[in-house]
Amino acid sequence: MALDETGRHEDLRRQIGGILALVAPLVKPTTGLDLPGLVSFRIVPVETWQSEQAAEKARLIRAYRELMPFWKRPLIGLGGTVVLRRFRRLSADLGGVMVMGATQPGPGADESQTLLVPEALEHTGVLSDPEFLAQVIVHELVHHAQNRASRHRADWTAHTPKTLLRGNGVSFLEEGHAR
Template sequence: MTTKFQVVDETGCHEELRRQVKDILIRVAPLVKPTTGLDLPGVVTFRIVTVETARATMSADMAHLMRLYGDVVPRWRRPFIRLSSSMLLRLVHSRTAVLCEFLVMAATTTVPGTEESVTVFVPEALHHNGILTDEKNLIALVFHELVHQVQNWASRHRENWIANRAMTLLDGGGIDFLEEGHAFWADQIVTGELYGTPVDVRSAPKSEQYQNLARRGSGPKIDKYEVGRLLVDSAVETVGASLFNEVWTDRRMLPSKDEVDEAVAALAADEPTRPQRWASRLQRAASQGPSEPA
């Protein structure tokens, strides 16, 4: 299947950035399959947008998820879902103004009514995150978000995991660690191969405004990127990419809370270790042969 790459500058002011992103996509897209073992979707779309458009896009994505959630929960719960949805959407809309302008480097969401994803970039946020100081940072970020689009394609935007777990749509649990860790794992491999040393965009020089806002929101947080990368790296090393990629279609293979907790503890240890529980479970599944459809 041939993939169509669409990069659109909706601000009308960042044509050079649009060309950069398009060139990077064409350059790194052939590296997705060899790195992850996953196929590219038929269409890959990146949009360069204003803060207001990014805010509206993120709010619309949450509204879309809430509607889907309301469709799959028991009927008796739906009135409560509608009430909580309106409150949650107001909260999301109020928070995303600052997030979109300063803190969030990119957001990859589902295009409602399609099987496609879209990634939005806000030039101001790229500046405050230091992404534009070195093309290496932009390459790492573009590849990371491209992997998120590939994940969405493989999991059918999490539909393969919903079944009787409707909350998967809103609270991914282990899925969040899987998706962010997998994308981080992949972008570190690719940038390491391209430059000899992996490029971690989180170490790019941040603006003073970004640092001030980040300090205000500081607190004990679990690093989903590092924890997730540790989980993914251990699993792929143990069972290989082919079996690992069954996780995108079989909800039973998702990392459990205990398996994530083990990775958190392994990363936080004075001498970091490798988590084994999830990798061992996947290895046992491999020895038992192909799993039945979920």
Template sequence: MTDVKVLHETGKHGDLQERVESILDEVVPLVRETTRLELPALVVFRIIDPETWQADSEADLTGFVSRFRARRPRWHAPAIGLVERMSLRQFRKVAPLLGGVLVMGATTAGPAEQSQTMLVPEALAHSGVLSSPYYLTQLVIHELVHHAQNLATLHREAWAAEKPSAFLRAGSIKFVEEGHAYWVDQQVTRRLFGEPKNIHTAPTTIQSDVYQAALKNRRIARMRRGPDIYTKGRQLVAAAIESAGLSTFNGVWTDLSLLPVKHELEHPDRWAERLTAGTS
């Protein structure tokens, strides 16, 4: 049994809380059925302002770094501290654009086995998510999947026991996490609406001028270089599930050795073949 709480911590877009609650009531069983993963006993969605998003995102980053530091030799601490300071410095330079304009949703670690999803009304409006129930539904599903992933990996503890850098989403982890959430949100929105809904391919006319300008910001453009973790990740996950089956795929959440390696990111069929071979 999963208890759902939607907390409205800002006075803006007063109907958003009710909309998110209604979506969660409908999609919680569908996400559980589609993923075959459990959800935490308590699922929390918070509607917050950009400043709170920045502060809590920083806390999430430093929390993962602290867990990483605790698993490394003490003499590594100065180097880890330097990396943390540099990461925070870079994050703070783009945080106003991310939290206030670009980031549609973000799910972070909560207490114990819980997770929390942060939604910023201003960013949802700029991105166009608020313009259609389809896109808000997709977003809620996507972030809800991260709650299930976090419970399955115990906030990456299952991987970090063997490879501490897993706390920092090293290697293929970000592709698997985001690709899996994207695959699920497409499956569930197809079931709900007859076709998958994807805000990333929605008409740019629903985006604000502020949003489009933010995408062109030099620092944001630099962050977006390289493979699209959502599209590439979904291709990776879809190939694996189609070939090896969902039960086998779900082994990745507790077994580091099942995660794709570098050459398998470039050739999803090779990862799918390895997972499939493991079941024979």
């Protein structure tokens, strides 16, 4: 499902919806992974991208903190505060001009969502060719399937809690698979 939360990009929403209708049925045969029950691609203002990405990072830091021994938790909490402060400072520029898509858990158990900032898609040239937009949408759609398969990395954290925070080469595996 494609949603335009800006109220200004109905054509982009229709394009994304058309791409999803064509490629979603191909994810399972191509990757071997099922998609979540609800997949949404949300076209959002940069401020929404910033706040939701910061909230997701905070959730991951809290989850990581809870997996660590009790005596390490205060240090992780302090480090998390520094990371979130730095993210909030940098995210205005990143979200507005550089980030093409950010996939994260949805509000429900079997839901996943991608946040798209139209200005970033335009600035990076994604909107200059329908094929470029299709590549971004397909790439993020595969991330939805990966997230479902790993329960948003929950299945991997029992062995290495840092995988919650994109450590230990997981991002290379995920990105390479999505490409």
